[in-house]
Amino acid sequence: MTATPAQPYSPSVPRAHRPRRRLTHTPGPLRDTLALTVLPLLAALALPAAFAGGGTRRWFGGRAESQRAEAQAAKDAAAAAFYELDTAQRDLRISIETITAVDDSPAARRAVTDFDALGRRIDEASSRYINAVDAHDLDRDDLEASAASRARTELTAAKEELGQVKLELDRFTDGLGPLLGKAETQLARLAPAVERARQGLLAASNALDTVRASGLKADDLAARLAALSPELTKLNQGAGQHGVPRTLERAEKVTREAEAVRVEAERLPERAAEIDHRLVSLRTRAQALTTRSEQVQPILSELRRRFTVACWQDLQRVPDVADENVRRAEAKLAEAQAARDDQRWADATALLSTVRALLNTTDEAVSAAGERLHRLNAVQKDPQQEIDRTRFAIRDAQRLAMAGRNTPDPRHARPLDDAVSRLDRAIATLEGRHPDYWHFLTETEAVRRAVARVVSLIREERGAAGH
Incomplete structure (x- = not known):
């Protein structure tokens, strides 16, 4: 609503203060006669106004003044209804702006369309009220009772129309409850979410600095943290530029990824120690399997000597496979050691997993030969x-x-x-x-x-x- 009610009309110079015409050109004897005749009459006419409090309005009788008072009361009531509607519309506009800042759903778009239509209805009612105010000067000295009555009727009708539109606006406002509640909830989440993202980035940066101070490079973590810098810039630009939903998503993403960097950075010394331990452990296991695989050949010799071909032919290649797997495991261990020295933690971890798989396969094959001989001995002795x-x-x-x-x-x-x-x-x-x-x-x-x-x-x- 942009229009404001017109101010009641009042002359720039009140009638009582306007300059009176002097009788300076009247002949002396006539002037004296007029003074004796006119002055008492003027005094008599001014007496009721003096008793009425010094007002400047002319007196036309009780009915005209009563109609004027009723019209003024109607005007005051219409003005109150106008300002009440205007205030409600302003509040509703804030609610609509809150919803559109957060929600782009069909329901939200429909609410905006309905609000625009309601705004046009409010403008029409406001225009009729303003026209009614402008059409009647209730401060005129010669305001007739019939004119005051018409003013009262038109102003009362304008007030009733403003009140009816206010009821429509109130019903529309009540219907916005769910949309507004959802929007306000998201807005309430916005500032804490952005602050969590900023604090998460700060914590990740501090953890990375601590790790680097201990002699670990953590280049991959530094690169991941640097990749979040554009996201932080967009967060700082605010939801006004990027929208509340997108800003919330961005804040949650930054918080999640920054937390992952922080956790990995804090765990990096432990991870390095774990890789060192696995290198030693797998190297020892490879050496042990080399020794065990050397025992497969004697087991196969005994199986060949005592049992039929079907009992051992599937184990023929176990010694060769075991030797090959151990050699491959030792080569991968050397690569893992180099990756660890270069602080390529992911590469080192993957290589160690490959070594472990090779040694597990070798262990199963070597164990199968010994287990076969044990079971065949048992069933031969007592089936x-x-x-x-x-x-x-x-x-x-x-x-x-x-x-x-x-x-x-x-x-x-x-x-x-x-x-x-x-x-x-x-x-x-x-x-x-x-x-x-x-x-x-x-x-x-x-x-x-x-x-x-x-x-x-x-x-x-x-x-x-x-x-």
Whole structure:
């Protein structure tokens, strides 16, 4: 609302103060006669005004003054309604600006459109009020009762229209509650979020300075921190330029990344010590595996001497693979040491992970040869222990399948019957002059796995039925 009510009209020079016409050109005898006749009459006319408090308004009777007073009261009431509406519109404009600064949703855009339409309605009502004020000078000396009555009617109508528009504005304001609440919440988050981002950058910078003072370069962390500088510039430019949502996102991103730099910088001495420890540990482990791999050849010789080809042929390349893996691990260790010396922490960590994987593979292969000989010795000495272990697993599954039933479910009985037949065939392979003990062991393991699947199926079905 831009218009303001016109000020009530009043002459620049009040009538009582305007210069009176002097009678200096009247002949003497006539002047004396007029003085004797006119002056008492003027005094009589001025007497009521004097008793009324010295006002300058002419007196036309009680009805005209009553209408003037009512019109003035209507004018005052309309002015109060006008200013109340104007104040409410200004407050509402602040709310709309708050919403648009934060929210670009369809609901927010619709609120702006509705506010513009309401503004036009307010301008129309305000214009009619201002026209009514300008059309009637209630301070005129010769204001007639009928003119005062018309003024009162028009000003009262203007006041009622202003009041009706105020009600529309109040209803619209109430409807903005959710949007305004959301916007105010985001605005309340803005300043703390920006301050957290600044403090996070400061903490990261201080941590980086401390690390460098200890002799660690931390070039990668310094580069990551430098990359946040443009973001800080945009934060300092403020939400007025970049918008509240984008500024909040930027502040959260800067806070998160600065915190990551700070944490890594503070942990860097510990990380360096950890890499040093891993270098020593993996180097020792590589040396131990070199010694262990040398024992694989004698194990293979014994396997070849005592058992059939099927029992050891898959282990033939273990010594060569172990030697190759150890050599590769030692080469990677040297690269990791160089990366650590150059303080390329990520490279050093990746190389050490590769070394560990190579040594784990070698360890498993070397251990497999010794474990194979141990198991073959055990089953050669007493195969019955492996047979009993497998039969127990089958019988336990059969009891579970029959629990609460007169006949087993074919889905359970069939694989269990197959397991019994498969075990019998495995036992039969032990007969003869050169039993294949490794085939026997792999078969009994396969039988136990099949039985375990049936047990798991039964328990799942009964668990589901119980629920």
